[in-house]
Amino acid sequence: xxxxxxxxxxxxxxxxxxxxxxxxxxxxxxxxxxxxxxxxxxxxxxxxxxxxxxxxxxxxxxxxxxxxxxxxxxxxxxxxxxxxxxxxxxxxxxxxxxxxxxxxxxxxxxxxxxxxxxxxxxxxxxxxxxxxxxxxxxxxxxxxxxxxxxxxxxxxxxxxxxxxxxxxxxxxxxxxxxxxxxxxxxxxxxxxxxxxxxxxxxxxxxxxxxxxxxxxxxxxxxxxxxxxxxxxxxxxxxxxxxxxxxxxxxxxxxxxxxxxxxxxxxxxxxxxxxxxxxxxxxxxxxxxxxxxxxxxxxxxxxxxxxxxxxxxxxxxxxxxxxxxxxxxxxxxxxxxxxxxxxxxxxxxxxxxxxxxxxxxxxxxxxxxxxxxxxxxxxxxxxxxxxxxxxxxxxxxxxxxxxxxxxxxxxxxxxxxxxxxxxxxxxxxxxxxxxxxxxxxxxxxxxxxxxxxxxx
Numbered sequence: 001x002x003x004x005x006x007x008x009x010x011x012x013x014x015x016x017x018x019x020x021x022x023x024x025x026x027x028x029x030x031x032x033x034x035x036x037x038x039x040x041x042x043x044x045x046x047x048x049x050x051x052x053x054x055x056x057x058x059x060x061x062x063x064x065x066x067x068x069x070x071x072x073x074x075x076x077x078x079x080x081x082x083x084x085x086x087x088x089x090x091x092x093x094x095x096x097x098x099x100x101x102x103x104x105x106x107x108x109x110x111x112x113x114x115x116x117x118x119x120x121x122x123x124x125x126x127x128x129x130x131x132x133x134x135x136x137x138x139x140x141x142x143x144x145x146x147x148x149x150x151x152x153x154x155x156x157x158x159x160x161x162x163x164x165x166x167x168x169x170x171x172x173x174x175x176x177x178x179x180x181x182x183x184x185x186x187x188x189x190x191x192x193x194x195x196x197x198x199x200x201x202x203x204x205x206x207x208x209x210x211x212x213x214x215x216x217x218x219x220x221x222x223x224x225x226x227x228x229x230x231x232x233x234x235x236x237x238x239x240x241x242x243x244x245x246x247x248x249x250x251x252x253x254x255x256x257x258x259x260x261x262x263x264x265x266x267x268x269x270x271x272x273x274x275x276x277x278x279x280x281x282x283x284x285x286x287x288x289x290x291x292x293x294x295x296x297x298x299x300x301x302x303x304x305x306x307x308x309x310x311x312x313x314x315x316x317x318x319x320x321x322x323x324x325x326x327x328x329x330x331x332x333x334x335x336x337x338x339x340x341x342x343x344x345x346x347x348x349x350x351x352x353x354x355x356x357x358x359x360x361x362x363x364x365x366x367x368x369x370x371x372x373x374x375x376x377x378x379x380x381x382x383x384x385x386x387x388x389x390x391x392x393x394x395x396x397x398x399x400x401x402x403x404x405x406x407x408x409x410x411x412x413x414x415x416x417x418x419x420x421x422x423x424x425x426x427x428x429x430x431x432x433x434x435x436x437x438x439x440x441x442x443x444x445x446x447x448x449x450x451x452x453x454x455x
Contacts, residue, residue, distance in 0.1 A: 041063040050066065054095065061099030061161040068092045068153070068176035069421050073182060073209060076200025093153055100160045109163035111434035113156075116376040120155070122359075124148065126366045127335050134334025135341060143208045143336040147411065147419045154420035165435050168395055168428075172216060179213040182206070183243035191289040195297065196246030196325040204413050207249020208405065210240040215401045218260060220394060223267050230273065242280065249354035250301055251412035266388075266397065266401065278453040298403045314352050321351035324360040332363040337448075354414035356423070374410070377403055377429045392435045 020434070057064040074080055075088040077317060084091055104110075127144050134140035161167045186196040186206050195203045216238050244253060264271055285295075300312075311318065320342050324333050333341045338361055342348030351357050359367035381403050384396035406425035415420060 001105075017239055024245055031066060051175075053054055054214070056100045056437065057095050058102055060167075060170060061096055061103055061157070062167045062171040063160050063174045064092060064099055065157050066171050067178060068096055068157075068305055069175060070178045070182060070209060072418070072420070073198035073202055073205040074198050076198075078201070080199060089150060093150065096153060096157060100157065103160065111163045111431045112374065113159055114430045114433075115382075116373055117155075119373055123362075123366055123369045126331075128363045130312045130332060130334040130362055131339075133331070133342060134337045139340070140335040140337070143417060151417050151423060152422055154424040155427055158424060158431050159189075159434075162207050162428075162431050162433070165392060165395065165438065168431065168435075172220070172398065176213055176216050178214075179209045180239060183210050183213060183240045186243045186246065187239065189291070189352075190242075190246065191367035192291055193293065195248045195291055195294045197242055203247045204249050206247040206408060207252035210247065211249075211252035212421075213240040213404060214244065214256055215259055215405070216398065220403060222273075223270070225261040227273075234273075234277065237277070241246050242288060242290070245288075245298065246290045248291075248297035250298060251408050252299070255408040261406055263397075263401075265419045269415075277442075282434045317348060317351045318353060318356065320348060321353070321356040321360045325356070325364070328360070328363065330363045330365070332359065332361045332366070335361050337361050348416045352413050352415075354410040354416055354419070357414070357416055373426065374407060378407070381429045390436070392432060395432045395435070399432045403429050 027201055032058075038163065057067075066074045071088050071092050080088070105363060124147075129142065131137060131140050156252070162171055182198055183206070185199060189196045197203045214237060217233070217240070221236065222230055222233050243255065260274060264274070276310070321338060325339050326334075338350060339345045339348050339355060341360075351360065355367050355370055358370050381400040384390065385400055386395070387393065392394060402425040406419075406422035410418055410422050413419070
């Protein structure tokens with residue numbers, strides 16, 4: 001064996017991989033940082049956890065998207081807001097955009113947008129044009145900016161972050177975990193005089209989150225098990241169910257009831273389960289210490305003697321929006337013009353109906369565009385639900401259920417910017433449609449094979 005050969009073997013034996021060099025460089029940088037900053041063990045632990053979390057959120061933007069949906073219901077707590085010098089929505093939005101850019105460089109699959117979404121272009125043009133005649137230019141510009149950025153991320157990001165079924169499942173799991181944590185936190189208000197709320201003190205937001213979590217558990221978890229094992233899974237429903245009732249949110253309660261009844265078309269064996277849960281809930285209700293204000297507000301659904309009494313102040317908001325629309329049917333009063341054309345801008349913030357909000361501020365043509373967007377999503381959801389043999393039928397069910405929540409939210413409490421979940425749920429239906437041509441995963445094939453036994 002000659003010297004040249006030995007030299008070549010030695011060189012190959014001492015080859016230093018790039019990954020090892022990166023690990024060594026990071027370790028060295030971390031050591032220098034710790035020694036130079038003189039951080040306490042607690043500060044160092046928080047920094048390490050934050051760095052790891054940031055890396056995870058960048059590598060898996062679907063997790064960031066799940067947090068982005070619920071961050072508005074958390075950041076209002078002073079203890080959470082004090083963790084960052086900037087608005088949490090903006091922070092997560094920036095991390096999400098960076099993660100999407102990284103996914104693009106990694107050539108991860110993106111779902112194509114449906115042709116109906118091109119209608120958003122003329123809608124944005126109408127918003128921009130209305131700045132020329134809106135009552136308060138700065139307020140209109142702020143609302144437009146929020147729609148193009150904060151709300152726009154919720155509309156577009158699902159197509160970029162959820163291009164594969166596994167990414168969608170990770171998103172739903174992360175959303176469920178965050179929603180469960182918010183619902184569990186709200187239970188600290190049991191026994192008090194006021195309705196349960198999120199950390200941001202939002203009762204309606206808690207209702208929407210609890211409703212979505214109930215439906216995720218109802219469709220994705222419970223049908224997987226036989227009756228004896230389903231009894232234990234129903235314990236998962238207790239926390240969001242109590243949070244939903246405790247919030248007193250009527251719209252989410254209605255949406256939840258409609259979807260759970262409709263689910264019996266696909267899972268008839270759950271009929272007895274649903275009846276048993278309803279009976280158990282009525283029996284346990286007096287012992288849960290749910291605030292009386294929540295029960296009283298929910299009771300207006302059956303106790304109101306007229307539509308005006310049921311709507312209360314929201315009736316005045318809807319009436320004001322209708323009057324503005326009659327006066328300005330073609331181009332509206334201008335973006336964010338509803339509150340400044342109302343009797344009291346400090347009280348009349350929005351008409352609590354996205355379609356009416358768009359109509360009175362931008363005119364009937366803009367409202368028809370929004371209606372076409374919602375209509376196309378509803379039509380697509382119905383088409384997917386008819387295909388029971390689809391390997392992604394469970395995702396279609398979940399997307400349809402969340403879409404119904406979004407539609408109820410849009411017509412009951414909706415604001416074009418504050419309800420980012422409504423727009424995101426709209427996009428999820430079309431994202432699931434893009435999975436049609438993908439090869440099914442083994443778990444999806446097994447689910448499809450056993451589906452007749454569930455129906």
